[in-house]
Amino acid sequence: MLHFLLYLLMAIGPRACEKEWSGVWFPQSPENKNKSLTDSETSRSNDTNQTLVNHKRIPMGVENEKCDDAHKNLGIDFDPYDIRHSTVYMCLDNRRDYRGDYNMEPLITVYDIPDAYVALHKCMNTSIQYAERIPTFGTHRPLWPRYGEYKYVPPQRWVHNSEHGAVIALYHPCANKHQIEELKLIVKSCLYRHIITPSDLPSKDRPFAIVAWGALLEFSVLQRDVVENFIRTYALKGPEQISRDGQYDHLLLAPAQVVSTIDDDVLCPKHRKRD
Numbered sequence: 701m702l703h704f705l706l707y708l709l710m711a712i713g714p715r716a717c718e719k720e721w722s723g724v725w726f727p728q729s730p731e732n733k734n735k736s737l738t739d740s741e742t743s744r745s746n747d748t749n750q751t752l753v754n755h756k757r758i759p760m761g762v763e764n765e766k767c768d769d770a771h772k773n774l775g776i777d778f779d780p781y782d783i784r785h786s787t788v789y790m791c792l793d794n795r796r797d798y799r800g801d802y803n804m805e806p807l808i809t810v811y812d813i814p815d816a817y818v819a820l821h822k823c824m825n826t827s828i829q830y831a832e833r834i835p836t837f838g839t840h841r842p843l844w845p846r847y848g849e850y851k852y853v854p855p856q857r858w859v860h861n862s863e864h865g866a867v868i869a870l871y872h873p874c875a876n877k878h879q880i881e882e883l884k885l886i887v888k889s890c891l892y893r894h895i896i897t898p899s900d901l902p903s904k905d906r907p908f909a910i911v912a913w914g915a916l917l918e919f920s921v922l923q924r925d926v927v928e929n930f931i932r933t934y935a936l937k938g939p940e941q942i943s944r945d946g947q948y949d950h951l952l953l954a955p956a957q958v959v960s961t962i963d964d965d966v967l968c969p970k971h972r973k974r975d
Contacts, residue, residue, distance in 0.1 A: 758821040758822075758823065758842050760821060760843075760844070761843065761844070761944075761946070761947065762842065763843065764823075764842075766823070767824065770949075773824035773825060774824070776825070777824075777827075777828070777841070777856040777857065778852065780852075780950040780951050786852075788899070788900055789897075790873055791873040791874035792873075792874075793874050795874045797874070797904050798872055798874040798875050798876070798904055799876060800875075800879070800907065800921040801905070801920045801921065804905060804906065804920040804921070806906075806918065806919040806923070807906060807917070807919070808915070808916070808917050808918075809836075809915070809918075810914060810934075811837065811914045812914075813913075813914045815939075817837075817939075819837060819839055819840060819859075819863060821840065821842040822839055822840070822841065823842070824841070828840065833901060833903075834870070834901045834902070834909055834911060835855055835911075836859075836862060836911050836912065836914050836915060837859065837863070837913055838859055839859075840856055840857070840863070841856050841857055841860060842860075843857075843860075843946060843948050844857060844860035844861050844947070844948060845857050845858060845860075845861060845895055845946045845949065845952075846946050846947075846948065846949045846956075847861070847866065847892060847894055847895065847946070847956035848894070848895070848896070848952055848953070849884060849896040849952075849954040850896065850897045850952055850953055851897075851898075851953055852951055853895055853948075853951070857948055858897070860946070861893070861895050861946070862912060862913045862938055863938045863940050864893065865936040865937065865938040865940075865941050865942070866894055866895060866938070867887065867890075867891065867894050867895075867910055867911065867931055868894070868895040868910070868911040868912075869883055869884070869887045869896045869897070869909075870897060870898070870899040870908070870910070870911065871883060871899070871909075872898070872902045872903075872907035872908075873898045875907035876907075879922040883896075883908060883922055883927070884896055886927050886928065887927070887931075888957070889959060889968070889969075890927075890931045890935075890959065890968040891931065891935055891936075891964040891968070892943070892956050892957065892958045892964055893935070893936075893943060893956070902918065903918070906918040906919055906920045907920070908922060910931065912930075912931075912934035912935050913934075913939070915933075915937070917930040931967055931968055932967045932968055935964070936964060941963075943962050943963050
């Protein structure tokens, strides 16, 4: 019955579980697209060090020491050089609280993001906070992570990957170790554009999560077909279809390997051999 409901959900599309758009427009809403920015809006942009030139964002993928070079001022999100920050990828709770419940159904949340929505880029001297516990879209850093498996990547980085069509596999550090390894194998065999990282964002009830642009799958116990169906349905949906690698690679454990093509023409091939 569970699988039937999930297949039905995938078939009828995202509006079956969508959330009403309540996000922030950038540079302004479509209703005001012919109006210039007000003085107060310009002031707010300056306060956050976001320079609006003809309503364009800070360029992505361009290393800039004053903004983001993927090396300096990283501590505002996560400092890979500071041992005190390592708690985000360590299990500090009782593992039994995260062991999973086979009776708890997977949860899919889909946001109906307007086509006119554009995500901000923010420099490393400005913090980024998200309204949702696990973000699937929103403001992010100009430089995105290289694809692959990490010891840890902060959301301020991987949200940019989701904008490029990638999927991000999150697992709580206290989740079942065997299922963590199985999840890694599944994601790595599905597509090149992936980020795998531990995270304290998943809940105790559902310690695993798969993120795509505007879509989120949370689950308690790993089921291969559920993960693969989600990836086939929601991967490669970001507004910027870019397959080239990023510049950020701190704590990268295993670079992603091409599965079908560099553009992921075939998602989750049925007969791909596991690594």
